[in-house]
Structures are given as C-alpha cells and as structure tokens.
Amino acid sequence: MSQAGSAPAQGTDVRSTGSERVLRRPGSQGLRNMELGLLVFAAFINFAAILLVQLGVRGTFDFNVLTLSGIITALTIGVHLVLRFRAPQADPFILPISAVLNGLGIAMIYRLDLDEDLGGAFLTPSTNQMILTAVAVGFAIIVLLFLKNHRILQRYTYIFMALAIVLLLLPLVPGLGAQDVNANVWITIAGFSFQPGEVAKVALAIFFAGYLVTARETLSVVGHKFLWMRFPRIRDFGPILVVWLLCLGVLAFQRDLGTALLYFGLFLVMMFVATGRFSWILIGVVLIAVGGWFAYSTMGYVEFRVHAWLDPFDQAMIDADGGSFQLVQGLYGLANGGLLGQGLGQGRPGDTPLASSDFIVAALGEELGLAGLFVIFSLFAILVARGFRIGHQGLDDFGRLLASGLSFLIALQVFIVVGGVTRVIPLTGLTMPFMAAGGSSLLTNWIIVAILLRLSDTVRRTPTEVHA
Numbered sequence: 001m002s003q004a005g006s007a008p009a010q011g012t013d014v015r016s017t018g019s020e021r022v023l024r025r026p027g028s029q030g031l032r033n034m035e036l037g038l039l040v041f042a043a044f045i046n047f048a049a050i051l052l053v054q055l056g057v058r059g060t061f062d063f064n065v066l067t068l069s070g071i072i073t074a075l076t077i078g079v080h081l082v083l084r085f086r087a088p089q090a091d092p093f094i095l096p097i098s099a100v101l102n103g104l105g106i107a108m109i110y111r112l113d114l115d116e117d118l119g120g121a122f123l124t125p126s127t128n129q130m131i132l133t134a135v136a137v138g139f140a141i142i143v144l145l146f147l148k149n150h151r152i153l154q155r156y157t158y159i160f161m162a163l164a165i166v167l168l169l170l171p172l173v174p175g176l177g178a179q180d181v182n183a184n185v186w187i188t189i190a191g192f193s194f195q196p197g198e199v200a201k202v203a204l205a206i207f208f209a210g211y212l213v214t215a216r217e218t219l220s221v222v223g224h225k226f227l228w229m230r231f232p233r234i235r236d237f238g239p240i241l242v243v244w245l246l247c248l249g250v251l252a253f254q255r256d257l258g259t260a261l262l263y264f265g266l267f268l269v270m271m272f273v274a275t276g277r278f279s280w281i282l283i284g285v286v287l288i289a290v291g292g293w294f295a296y297s298t299m300g301y302v303e304f305r306v307h308a309w310l311d312p313f314d315q316a317m318i319d320a321d322g323g324s325f326q327l328v329q330g331l332y333g334l335a336n337g338g339l340l341g342q343g344l345g346q347g348r349p350g351d352t353p354l355a356s357s358d359f360i361v362a363a364l365g366e367e368l369g370l371a372g373l374f375v376i377f378s379l380f381a382i383l384v385a386r387g388f389r390i391g392h393q394g395l396d397d398f399g400r401l402l403a404s405g406l407s408f409l410i411a412l413q414v415f416i417v418v419g420g421v422t423r424v425i426p427l428t429g430l431t432m433p434f435m436a437a438g439g440s441s442l443l444t445n446w447i448i449v450a451i452l453l454r455l456s457d458t459v460r461r462t463p464t465e466v467h468a
Contacts, residue, residue: 076098083453101379213274257428
C-alpha cells in the first residue's frame with residue numbers, strides 16, 4: 001500500500017480503491033502463462049524455419065520437420081514446467097527467446113546437412129546438435145532444481161576461481177588436450193571433444209562478482225583525482241593486472257584471441273558496474289592497447305590474423321593456409337543475401353567453410369538477409385536487456401553483479417563473432433551463442449539462462465520468501 005503522491009514501482013499494476021491505491025505485481029501464474037504463450041509462438045517459428053528449409057532444398061515435405069521442431073518444443077516445455085514449480089516468478093521472456101535462437105541455429109545446420117550427401121546417416125550435424133541441445137537443456141534444469149538461492153554461489157567465490165584456472169589449463173595437459181587448427185582450446189575424453197574455456201567463463205563471472213562485492217568500497221572510493229576522474233591507488237591495480245596477465249597467458253599458450261578478449265572485457269565491465277568509475281574503463285582500454293601491440297609484435301599468428309583482417313582480398317592472404325578465404329566467402333555470402341535474403345534453402349551457404357559453426361552468421365545472412373539478421377540481433381538485444389534489468393533490480397550486490405556479468409558475456413560474444421564475420425574486428429574463432437554447432441558453447445549458454453532465470457525469480461520475490 002502506498003501513500004498518495006508516491007510513484008509506483010516500475011512493472012507494477014496500479015489500481016484505485018476509494019482513497020487508497022493498491023500496487024500489484026503480475027502474479028506467478030500470469031508470468032508462466034505468458035511464457036507458455038511465447039513458447040508456442042517460438043515453436044511455430046522453429047517449425048516454419050525447418051519446413052522452409054525442406055521445401056527450399058528438396059521441394060518436398062518429410063517428417064523430419066516434425067521431429068526436429070517437436071524435440072525443441074518438448075525440451076523447452078520441460079524447462080517451463082520446472083519453472084512453474086521451482087521458480088514461478090522467473091522472467092517470462094528469457095526462455096522463449098533462447099528457444100527461438102537455438103531452433104533457428106538447428107534449422108540452419110539442418111539446411112547445410114541437406115546440401116551434403118550423408119548417405120542416410122543418423123548422426124548428422126543437425127541430429128548431433130539436437131542431442132547436444134538436450135544435454136544442455138538438461139543441465140539447465142539441474143541448475144534450476146538444485147540452485148535454490150543464488151547467494152550460495154558467493155560462499156564458493158575462490159573455489160570458482162580455482163575451477164576456472166583448472167579448466168583453462170586442461171587443454172595444456174599432455175594426452176588430454178587436442179589442438180585445433182588455430183587454437184589449443186579443446187580436450188578429448190573417450191572420443192568426445194569439449195572446450196573447457198567455455199565453462200570457465202561462467203566460473204570467472206561468479207568469482208569476479210564475489211570478489212568485487214568485498215572489494216568494491218576500496219576500488220570505488222579510494223584514489224587520486226586527476227582532471228575529472230578519480231584514479232585508483234597503485235596497490236589497487238593488482239586485480240586488473242592479474243586478470244590482464246591471465247588473458248595474455250591464454251592468448252600466448254592457447255592461441256585463443258577471442259577468449260582472451262572475452263575474459264578481459266567481462267572483468268572490465270563488472271569492475272565498472274561495481275565501482276561506477278570511468279577511470280577503470282580508461283585503464284582497461286590502455287591495457288588492451290598495450291596487450292594488443294605486444295601480441296601483434298611477438299606472436300606471429302596474431303600478426304597474420306591482423307593482416308588477413310586489413311587486406312582480406314589480397315590473393316596471397318586468400319591462398320595462404322588459414323588465411324582470409326573463409327572471411328571472403330562469408331562476405332560474398334552476406335552480399336548475396338542483400339536486404340531480404342535468398343530465402344531458406346535457396347542460397348549457397350555451404351560455399352563458406354565452417355558455415356555451421358564459426359560462420360553461421362554469414363549463412364543466416366545469405367538466406368535471411370539483413371532483415372533476418374536484424375531480427376536475430378534484436379532477440380539477442382532483448383535477452384541481454386532482460387539480463388541487465390534483472391541485475392538492476394537485484395536485491396543484493398552479488399546478484400546484481402552476477403546478472404550484469406552473465407548478460408554482458410552474451411552481448412560481448414555476439415559482438416566479437418559478428419564483428420569478425422563482418423570485418424569490424426579480426427576473426428577470433430568464437431561461435432555464435434545458442435546458434436552455432438558445438439556442445440561447449442551451447443551448454444554454457446543454457447547454464448547462463450538457468451542462472452538468470454533463478455536470479456529473476458529471486459528479484460521478484462520478497463526477502464521473506466527468498467530466505468524461506
């Protein structure tokens with residue numbers, strides 16, 4: 001109940017009863033019903049995408065369209081049912097958006113399968129992606145079932161730090177690491193490949209949030225003022241220097257430029273959110289410039305990638321092993337898509353190497369056009385905005401930092417991937433969240449979704465309900 005003249009909280013329903021005004025939040029049943037309606041709409045989009053792929057490539061209909069779209073729908077409905085009982089106040093938009101993005105990725109991978117003669121094999125890239133989606137969604141359900149309160153994560157701040165370091169070192173272990181074409185970021189266990197650095201970024205986000213909760217006062221208040229900004233003391237540079245050196249180590253030993261950028265950008269933004277000081281951003285930009293110059297001057301593969309970025313149409317770069325051929329093919333694919341695209345199943349996305357993973361954005365751009373990519377990017381923007389909203393409305397500093405950090409992880413990864421494909425920045429080897437083929441990124445992003453759903457449920461509940 002509020003006094004006359006006071007402003008209602010955002011997202012509340014204001015109803016007048018005589019001389020009093022009653023503020024009501026949307027009920028949990030209404031939120032879940034809204035989510036269910038959006039999931040039905042998401043199922044229709046996924047069904048239509050896979051159907052158009054079949055009609056575009058084969059000109060006929062077969063029951064794979066029902067199987068693929070039906071499995072995606074069943075998996076997301078399973079998460080929805082868990083939310084009804086375990087997190088009834090969770091955000092109703094996050095799950096449907098994730099379902100659409102995941103489904104469109106599977107539709108494009110299936111479209112690329114149809115271009116190849118797979119001899120009727122069952123385990124095609126699209127069916128493999130479906131299995132990996134089931135595993136990833138299963139882990140998301142486990143997180144929702146066992147993580148009843150996100151504050152439990154804060155108790156294990158330094159354990160998550162140690163876990164992240166171990167995960168980053170695993171690819172360097174002899175007999176366990178499996179070197180990729182460009183980067184040493186994979187491990188192989190019993191014939192299955194996994195990229196532990198993907199899970200490490202979630203562990204690092206939890207560690208950064210827990211650490212900055214305890215250190216934010218010192219980092220935000222103490223320091224020396226210069227011009228219009230207050231800069232920290234030398235002794236307070238320790239955390240950012242350690243993370244900077246960690247990222248350089250990842251770049252040097254794993255040859256993974258994208259992961260290094262992701263980790264440092266994550267810490268920098270969480271530092272800014274925790275302290276509100278622009279000086280940390282300035283310091284971070286300077287460190288990125290110094291680290292980039294050092295990597296360019298001392299690491300041959302970084303110099304090679306920069307040259308391929310600056311002059312991709314140079315014939316020598318196109319012909320070189322690991323050169324700019326893939327980038328050029330992706331650019332031609334985007335140009336071929338134009339504004340409205342060739343239509344699902346009508347383009348030639350298979351001409352671009354690794355179109356189902358690193359360059360799935362180019363494949364989608366060729367068949368959906370700029371308009372289709374704009375819709376996809378808008379879905380990512382809404383997803384990230386909902387995450388930042390959860391952080392803004394958080395009941396505690398740890399939850400606010402964690403929600404902001406996890407949301408920024410998705411935003412930064414999308415920027416790095418799209419920026420590489422469109423030649424805004426050099427190629428890094430990261431994959432598009434939810435959409436690209438591969439289980440490591442898919443698993444990590446669905447875990448992020450589960451944590452954000454848990455955090456959003458906590459935000460909407462009263463303090464008494466949270467501690468119950």
